[in-house]
Amino acid sequence: MAKKKATSRAASTRVQLPPAEVRYAEELTALSASDSAPRPEGWALSPQAVVDFICGSDGVKVGKTKAGARVITEKFVGPRDIVQRCVVTLAGERGLMLVGEPGTAKSMLGELLAVAISGTGSLAVQGTAGTTEDQIRYGWNYAMLLDRGPVREALVPSPVMTAMRDGKVVRFEEITRCLPEVQDALISILSERRLMIPEMDQAGDGEGNSIFAAPGFAMIATANLRDRGVSEMSAALKRRFNFETIAPIADEVRERELVSTRAAALLAETGSPVAVDQSLIELLVTVFRDLRSGRSDEGWQVTRPSTVMSTAEAVAVATAITRESVFFPSGFDPVSRMPGHLLGVVMKDEAKDRERLLAYWDGPVRRRAEDGGPLWKRLVELRGDLEE
Numbered sequence: 397m398a399k400k401k402a403t404s405r406a407a408s409t410r411v412q413l414p415p416a417e418v419r420y421a422e423e424l425t426a427l428s429a430s431d432s433a434p435r436p437e438g439w440a441l442s443p444q445a446v447v448d449f450i451c452g453s454d455g456v457k458v459g460k461t462k463a464g465a466r467v468i469t470e471k472f473v474g475p476r477d478i479v480q481r482c483v484v485t486l487a488g489e490r491g492l493m494l495v496g497e498p499g500t501a502k503s504m505l506g507e508l509l510a511v512a513i514s515g516t517g518s519l520a521v522q523g524t525a526g527t528t529e530d531q532i533r534y535g536w537n538y539a540m541l542l543d544r545g546p547v548r549e550a551l552v553p554s555p556v557m558t559a560m561r562d563g564k565v566v567r568f569e570e571i572t573r574c575l576p577e578v579q580d581a582l583i584s585i586l587s588e589r590r591l592m593i594p595e596m597d598q599a600g601d602g603e604g605n606s607i608f609a610a611p612g613f614a615m616i617a618t619a620n621l622r623d624r625g626v627s628e629m630s631a632a633l634k635r636r637f638n639f640e641t642i643a644p645i646a647d648e649v650r651e652r653e654l655v656s657t658r659a660a661a662l663l664a665e666t667g668s669p670v671a672v673d674q675s676l677i678e679l680l681v682t683v684f685r686d687l688r689s690g691r692s693d694e695g696w697q698v699t700r701p702s703t704v705m706s707t708a709e710a711v712a713v714a715t716a717i718t719r720e721s722v723f724f725p726s727g728f729d730p731v732s733r734m735p736g737h738l739l740g741v742v743m744k745d746e747a748k749d750r751e752r753l754l755a756y757w758d759g760p761v762r763r764r765a766e767d768g769g770p771l772w773k774r775l776v777e778l779r780g781d782l783e784e
């Protein structure tokens with residue numbers, strides 16, 4: 397009976413995606429134990445250890461004791477010097493702006509940096525068309541405000557205010573989706589490192605009317621190049637950020653490995669550990685890269701669809717097809733599922749994208765089939781799945 401209770405409690409506390417600080421708690425402990433380099437004030441790790449946490453320790457075990465030593469996994473696939481520059485920015489007085497196409501791991505990189513530097517990635521504002529200044533600065537608990545006036549306890553701090561007070565990294569997701577006048581609330585925060593609360597001038601409680609940023613406070617913003625542009629940000633705000641452009645993964649082999657390991661990890665997290673079909677991954681990543689770049693490895697021209705063929709979408713397709721193979725194993729042919737999923741990825745904005753996908757089928761896919769690739773032959777047979 398007691399056992400049953402314990403199990404059901406464990407089940408009810410399971411979450412779909414634990415935050416990064418929980419997922420990587422052991423790695424963070426091992427890094428912290430072996431990290432003897434100086435840490436900027438307010439930082440949980442030294443700059444070098446932050447980069448190692450994100451880019452991995454190349455198979456080398458870190459940690460003081462044998463029991464606590466661990467290999468640090470590579471989490472962000474990309475140039476180490478970009479991550480290094482991000483870390484240097486965050487130790488300075490400017491904000492860090494990660495820009496790029498959708499699905500290039502900007503949010504993931506922002507969260508990992510925040511976790512490594514501050515121990516938490518949970519201080520975050522999600523920018524939307526409806527984001528208000530209150531969500532960037534502070535709001536009020538109106539019941540208390542009416543009862544006691546504008547005192548500190550009646551403040552409802554935004555994640556930005558909390559980060560300033562506690563000396564932590566705050567993330568601002570999709571900043572360009574907010575109205576420019578709302579974005580501009582950040583200018584004084586980033587330059588003066590102080591948040592004024594004019595209402596408290598009247599309180600006369602001697603507590604002062606400002607929150608000053610503690611050491612360790614920094615901001616990481618992300619902006620998607622496909623949304624309303626970075627060009628609409630005010631020049632004054634842009635000057636308060638160092639920009640880093642995050643590009644899709646350059647190396648094909650590394651992209652394949654990432655798609656395969658991420659799909660396997662996602663399936664394991666949801667309780668279906670299963671081997672991911674490597675020939676499916678190879679095919680899928682090749683198709684994604686051709687459609688993304690507008691050129692195949694053989695040098696053939698490809699008409700690009702208007703949608704972004706991101707690595708994140710490739711992971712989603714690989715995961716979905718593999719999950720289907722678990723649910724419906726009998727006679728399952730993973731390649732037969734590809735055209736339907738590809739159409740789902742491609743057909744988001746323009747009806748013409750179907751024609752572009754068909755043109756890709758009639759070009760590179762057919763030519764590779766003629767060169768004898770069995771999986772490409774199978775794709776040619778499935779062309780009908782792409783037609784209306």
Ligand SMILES: Nc1ncnc2c1ncn2[C@@H]1O[C@H](COP(=O)(O)OP(=O)(O)OP(=O)(O)O)[C@@H](O)[C@H]1O
Pocket residue numbers: 471472473474496497498499500501502503504505618619620644645654658707708711
């Ligand atoms: N370079 C990369 N390194 C590691 N993972 C990557 C990389 N590129 C894409 N991914 C995968 O893509 C997923 C989605 O990334 P994320 O949501 O952070 O992208 P994003 O750039 O913020 O996208 P969006 O602009 O749509 O918000 C990651 O969880 C990861 O599985």
Ligand SMILES: [Mg+2]
Pocket residue numbers: 502503504569618
């Ligand atoms: Mg994002």
